[in-house]
Amino acid sequence: MGKKKNTSGEARISPLFLEHVKMSSFGKFSNIIVGPFSPGLNVVYGPNEAGKTTLNELVKGVLFGWPSSRGQGNSYRPESAERVGSLFFRDSSNGEVSEVKRAKNSEGITVPTGLLADIDQETYNTIFALTSDELLRLDRHNEVTAHLLTAGSGTGSSPAHALDEVNERIKQELSRSAKNPNSVPNLTEERLRLRELVHQGREEADALRAQEKMLASWGPRRDLLAQTQQQLNAEIEGLKTLRARVEEIDRSIEESRTSLHEALRLEDEASMHEGEPPHELAELVGLSREDQYQLADSLEDFERRRAKLEHSLDAARMDAVRSQSDYEVFAEQAKAADSKIQFASQRKVKLGLALALTLLMAFAGSFVLYSSPDHGGVSYLIAGVALVAFALVIGAAGVSIALKPIPGEDELDEELKKRDWVVQQDKKTVEACERSLRDFDVQVVSFLEANGLKAAAGSLRRARRLLDQLDDYHTSCTTENLNHQARSLQCASIRKELAECKNQRVELCRKAGFDDGASLEAISQAIERKEQDRAKTAAAAAETDRQHGELSERLAAALSSTDFDEAKFKCEEVEARLRETYRRLSVLFIAKRSLEAAIAEWERKSQPEVYRTASRLLSQMTDGAWRQVRMNAQGELEVIDAVKTVRPPHLLSLGTRQQLYLSLRIALLLSAVNVGRGLPVLCDDILVNFDDERRAQAARALAELARYRQVILFTCHSDVAALMGTVDPRSNLIQL
Template sequence: MKLEQIRIDGFGVLHDLTIDLEPDLTVIYGLNGSGKSTLLNFIRSCLYGFYQRSSIQRYEPLRGGIHGGSLCVATDQHRYLITRTQARRSSGTLAIENLDSGLSLPEAYLDELLGGISQSVFESVYAFGLTELNQLKLIDNQELNTLLYSIGLGSSISLADVNSRLVSEMDSIYKPRGRKPELNRVLEQLREITVKQREVEHVTGEYFRVIKQIETVRREVDAVRLTLNEKNKESRRIEIMLEVWPIWQDLVVTQQRLDQLPEHNLPLNGLERIEKASAELERISQACYKAAVKLGFELDLSTVNTAVYERLQSELTLLKEQHTDFELQIKVTDERCAQAEIECSDLEQQIAGIDNEAKIAAGDEYDYASRKQLFEQLKSLVIKQDQPTNIITTLVLAAGLVGWLAAALVFYSSNHDFGVWIAAGTFLLLVFVLGSVQYSRSKAVGKRGRTIRDLALKLGIQDLDRELLTFEQVLEREEALVKEKERLEQNLRQLRARAAVYRNNLEDKRREEHELIQRFSELKEQYQLPSGLRLTDAEAFLEATAVLPRLLEEQNHWEQELDTIYQACGTTDHDKITMMYRVQSERETLAEKIARLEAVLQTYFGSKYSEAAALFKELDKAALVSQYDVLNGEVNSLEEKLNELQHELGRLTNQKETLEQSQKQEEYQLEKALLQAKASKLAGRWGSLKTCQWVIDEVSRKYERERQPQVLQRASRYFSAITNNRYTRVYAPLGMRELKIETAEGEILSPDQLSRGTVEQLYLALRFALAKQIAHERVKLPIFADDILVNFDRPRLLRTVKLMKELGKEHQIVLLTCHQTIADLFEPNQIRYLSQRANSAS
């Protein structure tokens, strides 16, 4: 997976930021505080979710924008847009879109894109800064431990732990000077038992004599019981033979009858096959006759030219299919034309209905536009008529009021005469002005009233107060009808154009159908077909001609079938063949009966059937009865002897128990045997563990010389390249979860013996190797590194940059840095710049 573009809406100090990345190596340069570490944390959060709301690593937007953004990634098959935005849950809302198909994918698909890489592994191997580079978290990760320290056989078992467990288990079994280990305790118990045995050696020989007698009697009992079982089996076998004697006699008679019948090697189901072949040949003859009637001439299968008929069938089939298609297309086009005509008629009727409704509403004197214009004039005049006294009258009254006030003011002053004259003059002026205004207003009202009556008369309105609103509603309905009529007329024009297209298509299809019929006429002349044959009859003609090759093939097959059966029977006489099959059927019946009888006998005798059959042939029934009586007498004698021996065995056992009460020798012997067996088992276990310990020591020495995990081998090459071969190998001692470094001089060092810069170079090489190994086994993810080269000296810095460029050809790497000197070591097209405000990139 490669990252093509980073788009941030709002994340910490970053806002409205878009960065396009190179497919191999990209360097993002920015000064301190420009948001490089924030950008690294955005990658982590976008893939694995925002941190908790109380965490400082959540990076809420500080400069606007919606919290979150998107990553555009590409795999070998598709391109995806991964978007994470804020939501009620702290981790945010994740959306995954397939940019090739436009489909939205479930959140679980992100885990598939990441190859199941956990967040801890991603932050340890793929997205790390200088602080993480100096830490050993990747060594503490169990998932990465398997890659670092497994022997390379897919195992994460520590042989050091195994060796420790071996030593612990060996010590629990035996120690040279120990007392608690189990084998030490068993040996001590054996010594104690030996001492006790010496103390009871004075036991008399009576006990051992009884023991020997018991063993002798037990052997006799076993021998008698074995002989009794044999006699019982023999007696039972003779009894079964007497029971199945009638079955055996039936088997012998049936076998004799079978031997008397002659044996013929006839084909299986020959009679049925002869009858079927004859019936099939008759059917073929009838089919030839029917085909000849359809074709109009006689047929002789021997003269049928299969190639000609096949070519004719191919051409007729093609013509028939084309004709069927044309008929269907003509029918569909004709139906479309008829449907279009019906729809045109419906639209015309709807338009006529609208015209009638408009005519009823408006009358015949004026059209809609004239009526609407007159109504608007009438409505305007009515509104003006209802308005109160105009503004001029209001101004005059105000002026008069002001004059009277002035007169009153003067009157109350020292000059009373002048005040009287002013008041009188103002009053006369006010009376004159009001009279003039009232006269003009009355004249205007009269003229407006005449105009309203004329307009109402033209519109047919008798009572303005009652009919004005009704007339306005009628006009609104007329306007709606006019618009509906315009829409229907537009639809009618489009439908008539489509109907014209349908009619043209119908004419073209009929012309093509005529050309097809002309081609059929030429075909009839070419193959000399009946002149009255129509294209619609081609299917029947094809059926008649299609059977000819098949009939010829079937006729040959059934004639060969008859010849094969006749040759096997040695005759063509049907009666003789019938007799031969009757004899063969009787033989088969007898053979089946023999098989059933032998199966019944097999159930009685099992694997001893052949011996029983031989005995049946040697003896008759009387001899078997006599032998059965003799065996029963022997069985009775043996049962009596067995009872006597068991009685004697009981007596000796009682005597032995009496003697055992006075001595413990047998108990000690048994206990000693058990302890010896236990000691032998423990010694064997201890020897096996000792052998395993030796093998582990040998494997450890060989492993440290020859084998290391693939990750450490690759890390050794990277580390050697960075340090110019000063350090030649990174390895893990077998069974130990720690790293060792070998110098060019052969000196073995631990990481804590290296300088800080060298340790950073070691852990960087390990991360590159881990990313390479995970890419080989699971998924290839981009590597993001934040200012990790600052502690490298100039030569190692240059070699590290060279290594990163080489790795970038196969594995995408993104380096973030605030050092211009480091950024200048890369190609200009690989560098992206973060501004001081962290809100743009170029």
């Protein structure tokens, strides 16, 4: 079906290769450009968290879409921005650079011609994007191998893809989904439905011809039902009017009864409250209005007189308090004067001492003056003059104190007696005023008792209040009489209105054919019976009209309807479409058998080369410990060691199993060199579980692959980066 790739000649690498990667906003990185990458082997070296895995995921995300952020895995979505990245591919044949940029998955990307034409996301992730975890397995290796090998067959399209498309089209032709109206099941169901419609159309035509005869006999019945309906409507409206009027009359009767009951209750309460006046007004009830006014004037006169007596008493008490205060103040001053008299006797003694001291100093000064001529000194003269002057000053001070006047004790006693007499007189005045007030109160009590105000207990204010109560009592008696007359008239009016309502109700019930005392429930039951009759009549009329209308419409539609002809035409059309679908389905089954045979022949020829290359690479990596990779009769992968021991992959050690699947993937990529030629092979630290010797051999295998494809190896181990430079001196080292 195509040419097999020859790996023995000169390496042929794609002119289109990835040159730069730009992380505009991806993960924790932004505005970072990594590159340039060369067409062959590239080693990206950097410590942990430098962005190697992030760079790897960005390449896959730009090509096939960002990972979903709903799962548990890392979606590399920035906290406050959208994921944005670009891949720059250079075409070495013409020097042009194409940017493949992705922002949102829904917006899509624009890629260089043929870059993704023969590869899908699953195949790329399985074969082109290698990690340590991916090297532990190769799920559905037969299917992946077939897709990859046939995609590189050199034909216009992959036979495996063509077979998938044929199977999908067969599935659609046999699908019951509404999206495939031309599928065999849907067309078969549509044909059955249309045949049923044609059959029903024939039956309906026969039934309509039979029902046409019934239509003429329904006219008189419709007229009778309409007449009965009108009569029932009139009777129901009359009964509803009667019920509304009776309800209104019953409300009036109930309201009148309630009003009459309330009026009688008020009358009873008023009668219960009528009786003797309050006991404190018993002696005053017989007073006329004239006597009541005269008594009120007398009370006002007594109040004015009492106010004058109280004022005189208050004035006398104020005078008594004032005179008592003056007396006490003067008594305090008299005590102070006695102290001054005692001080005067003491002053005389002091005056005598001052005079004696004056004479003594005057004598001393005179003696010094007389002695100064004998001593002939000025100082004696000055001392004598000073003593004489000081004696004169002391003598003058004593005389001044002695001449100061001091009041006499007799005068103070006389003034104190006068003031005490005034105090006594004021007290007598207070007692006289109090006696007059008590006499007046006795006179008031006698007056009040004599005029029926004994309950006032001698209080003019209380007597005034009793007169006010007497006035209120007379007013309430007058009001109660008026109310009694009004209630009597109201009761008479209510009784008359109540009788009229009862007579009116009896008359209405008799006219309608009910008993005199027919209840609202009886009238409502009669209305309900009439409404039931009307509903039955209306249902019968509606059913008759419906049947008449339906028959009329059917007969009218039958004359102009083309549904029967359309159903027959559609049925024939569906049968033609079904025949066409069977023809396409036959072609697809023939194509399927041809493609399956072609793929089987291609696998028979191509797969041995894949397993031979994988066996060579595995033997190279394991230094001949494991020499052959093959697929058994059950389609399962197995390996053979140097002593012909056969083992399945899951029984191999971790490192050996990774070396097996790495060999198989490299063999697939070498055998299908035309598939995904412009896409880089991404290897994310896949050599960490290899020992030094096997790591070196695996590095040589990657260098061999780099002769045909662009390989980018990500590692955080400096010895791995150095090893790759050793096995391929032309490798390109990029440090993050």
